[in-house]
Amino acid sequence: MTGWLVVAGLGPGSEALVTPEVSAALAEATDIVGYIPxxxxxxxxxxxxxxPSDNRVEVERATAALEMAAAGRRVVVVSSGDPGVFAMASALFEALESRPDCHALEIRILPGITAMLAxxxxxxxxxGHDFCAINLSDNLKPxxxxxxxxxxxxxxxxxxxxYNPRSKSRxxxxxxxxxxxxxxxxxERLITFARAVSTPDQRIETVTLAExxxxxxxxxxxxxxxxxxxxxxxPWVYTPRFAG
Amino acid sequence: MTGWLVVAGLGPGSEALVTPEVSAALAEATDIVGYIPxxxxxxxxxxxxxxPSDNRVEVERATAALEMAAAGRRVVVVSSGDPGVFAMASALFEALESRPDCHALEIRILPGITAMLAxxxxxxxxxGHDFCAINLSDNLKPxxxxxxxxxxxxxxxxxxxxYNPRSKSRxxxxxxxxxxxxxxxxxERLITFARAVSTPDQRIETVTLAExxxxxxxxxxxxxxxxxxxxxxxPWVYTPRFAG
Structure with a gap:
C-alpha cells in the first residue's frame, strides 16, 4: 500500500460546508488525525x-501523521475551517522541515471554508473590499x-x-x-461578532465599536x-466594492 | 410560490470544491444569474x-435578480470563488440599498472556496500567519x-x-x-503565481521578488x-505560525 498524507479543512461546522474533495479523502483514509473535536x-x-489529540501539540501530531503515511497508511489530518488559515497546514510543514526523509511523500492540502468567510x-x-486576517492569540506572537x-x-x-479574539488565559x-x-x-465603525457560525448555535451580532x-x-x-x-x-452589513 | 435569492460561491473551478450547500441551492433554483463563464x-x-450577463454590469444583474425573487422566482446569483471576496455579494447589497421594497425578501449568501485559499x-x-487580501484592479480605487x-x-x-493582478486595460x-x-x-521575499487553480490548466510557480x-x-x-x-x-512554500 502506498501511503499518503492529506491535510483537510472541514469548514466551520456544518456538514453542508464540507467540500466533496474533502469527503472523498475522508472516505479513502485509513487514519484520521487531529484535535479531539x-x-x-x-x-x-x-x-x-x-x-484524536489535545490542543497545542500541532507539530507532534503532524510528525506522527508523516510517520504513518511513510509507513504506508492513508492519513487525513483534519482541521476546522481552512487548513491554511491559522490551522494545521503550517504545522505540517514545520514538522516536514525536520523530516527530510518524508519530502518525497505524497502530500496534499485540501482547502475548506474558513470561519471568516462563513x-x-x-x-x-x-x-467585500480589501481586508486582512489577524490571529489575536498572543501565544503566537508578542x-x-x-x-x-x-x-x-x-x-x-x-x-x-x-481569529481567536479571546481566551481564558488572557x-x-x-x-x-x-x-x-x-x-x-x-x-462609529461597525463590528460583527459571529459565534459558532453555520452550527445550530450560530449567533451574529453587529454593533458599533463604541458599543x-x-x-x-x-x-x-x-x-x-x-x-x-x-x-x-x-438586516445586513456590507462593504462596498469601490473606495477612494 | 415564495421567491428567494441566494448568492452562491462556486469555488475556483473544480466541481469537487463546490459545497453541498451550494449544490442544493442550484438544484432548487428556477433561475441562475451571473457572469457568462x-x-x-x-x-x-x-x-x-x-x-448569463457580461462583466461590469454587477449592480444591474443584482437588481434583475432581486426583481425576479420579488416576483416569486427562486434565484441563484452565481459567483466564482467566495461571493463575499471581490465578487457578487457586495454588488447585491449595493442594489438592495436602492430597493427598500426588497428588504424583506429571503436572501442568503452561501460561502465558497475563494481563489487565494485554493x-x-x-x-x-x-x-499560514496574518495576511491581507488586496484587489489590484484600479477600476475599483485610485x-x-x-x-x-x-x-x-x-x-x-x-x-x-x-486578486486581479493584471488586466489588458492596464x-x-x-x-x-x-x-x-x-x-x-x-x-529575496517569496512570491507565488497561481494560475487557473483547481482546473486542468493549474500552474503554480514560486520565485523570489527579484525574479x-x-x-x-x-x-x-x-x-x-x-x-x-x-x-x-x-517542493512547498509555507509561512510559520509563530512570529516575532
Missing amino acids: YVARVAARPGLRLH AAAAAGAPL WALIERRLRLAAEADLAMAF PEGFDKVLQILRDACGG ARPEMADMRTVVLLGNSATRRVG | YVARVAARPGLRLH AAAAAGAPL WALIERRLRLAAEADLAMAF PEGFDKVLQILRDACGG ARPEMADMRTVVLLGNSATRRVG
Whole structure:
C-alpha cells in the first residue's frame, strides 16, 4: 500500500460546508488525525483508525501523521475551517522541515471554508473590499506586534477579520484590541461578532465599536471589523466594492 | 410560490470544491444569474432559466435578480470563488440599498472556496500567519490607495494575496506593484503565481521578488506574497505560525 498524507479543512461546522474533495479523502483514509473535536466530526467505520489529540501539540501530531503515511497508511489530518488559515497546514510543514526523509511523500492540502468567510456570508458582505486576517492569540506572537498590525491595518483602511479574539488565559487582551480599534477607527465603525457560525448555535451580532464589549466574543467567535465605508442595509452589513 | 435569492460561491473551478450547500441551492433554483463563464458551469435542466450577463454590469444583474425573487422566482446569483471576496455579494447589497421594497425578501449568501485559499493549498501554506487580501484592479480605487495599502501591509509584515493582478486595460500596473513590493520587502521575499487553480490548466510557480516578472500573472492568476518568515520546504512554500 502506498501511503499518503492529506491535510483537510472541514469548514466551520456544518456538514453542508464540507467540500466533496474533502469527503472523498475522508472516505479513502485509513487514519484520521487531529484535535479531539475535529476528529469527532468524522464518522467511524470498520478499519478506520481515529487518532484524536489535545490542543497545542500541532507539530507532534503532524510528525506522527508523516510517520504513518511513510509507513504506508492513508492519513487525513483534519482541521476546522481552512487548513491554511491559522490551522494545521503550517504545522505540517514545520514538522516536514525536520523530516527530510518524508519530502518525497505524497502530500496534499485540501482547502475548506474558513470561519471568516462563513461569518461574512452570514452577516452580509463585510469583507467585500480589501481586508486582512489577524490571529489575536498572543501565544503566537508578542503583543507589541499585534498592536502594530492593528494600527497599520487601520491606517490602510482594511476591513479586518480576527481569529481567536479571546481566551481564558488572557481575557484582557481583547479589551485592549477594542481600545486600539476605537482609537484608530472611531466609535462609529461597525463590528460583527459571529459565534459558532453555520452550527445550530450560530449567533451574529453587529454593533458599533463604541458599543462593542469584550464579552461579546468567546473562543467560538470570529470578529469582523468593517472599513470606513462599511454600512448597513436592512438586516445586513456590507462593504462596498469601490473606495477612494 | 415564495421567491428567494441566494448568492452562491462556486469555488475556483473544480466541481469537487463546490459545497453541498451550494449544490442544493442550484438544484432548487428556477433561475441562475451571473457572469457568462460562471453561469456556464451550471448544468441545464428542464424548467431552469439561465441568465448569463457580461462583466461590469454587477449592480444591474443584482437588481434583475432581486426583481425576479420579488416576483416569486427562486434565484441563484452565481459567483466564482467566495461571493463575499471581490465578487457578487457586495454588488447585491449595493442594489438592495436602492430597493427598500426588497428588504424583506429571503436572501442568503452561501460561502465558497475563494481563489487565494485554493492557491495557498496548492502551494503549501503561504498564508499560514496574518495576511491581507488586496484587489489590484484600479477600476475599483485610485492607484494611490493601492500603493498606500501595499506599503502599509509590507510594514505590518503581513503575507498578501492579490486578486486581479493584471488586466489588458492596464498592463503596466502590476509592474509597478512588483517594484513597490521589492522596495518594501527586498528581493529575496517569496512570491507565488497561481494560475487557473483547481482546473486542468493549474500552474503554480514560486520565485523570489527579484525574479518575479509581470507577465507571470494574467487575468486567471492569483498572486501570493509571503511575509518575512515565509520559506520553502521540499517542493512547498509555507509561512510559520509563530512570529516575532
